[in-house]
Amino acid sequence: MSDVLIRNEPVPETQYVAAGVTISLAGPMQRYALRARRAEDLETVFQVTMPRKIGASEGGIACLGPDEWYLRTEAGATIPTASGLPVAITDISDRSICLVLEGPRAAEILMSGCPIDLDNFAIGRATRTIYETVEVIIIREAEDRFHVELWRSFAAWFWIAMTTAARH
């Protein structure tokens, strides 16, 4: 048996370059689904301020729903456990991949299949939404940079959809 684990990504690891946009696969990171009725309990665990407004993100934590947050940290980071508190912390690191769309046409290309108005999507906002039929989480990192989190099994199709939109 091989001693080396090979990571197979569902999309090419080389950046796709088109006029006004580049599409690339983000490096591996750790992702956690955080659930709690009361945000204070998660604040006790993580010792940070949780964003309370749905769609807000702060320090790598995005508020997706009234009791749901999405935490992304760099690979290899350790996060606290939460014994005794009514919270759920689930490691979903390998469920999703993250594609980075960068360039002045990034919003336009995402809007080829995403129904929300990304021109009026503030920097730092994060939301779950849909692209054609694929559930995605869109995070606006900067004026011309978006992170798109999507399930690994949809990634091959999504890559084709994105690169096709970028070519047009």
Add this chain to the structure above:
Amino acid sequence: MILIHCPYCDEKRPEIEFVNAGQAHISRPLDPSSQTDEEWEAYLFIRANPRGRHHERWRHVYGCGRFFNAVRDTVTDKFETTYKAGEPRR
């Protein structure tokens, strides 16, 4: 495209992010074994089918994931109001 106001996200979002989840304000009988067949049938299967104002459950499935209630006109497809689950009928 219809925009639906999600009471949890507190903003109007495109219809494609939502799914309809049937008639609203139907509660499960607390003691099912005390129900007659007719009562149980009514709970399971019998639904209003109004022409006009209709109370429905919707779910913001590609969004915050929450169920909420909406008042929709079945003729015009216009949403009159939406409100959080658990709030009284409007």
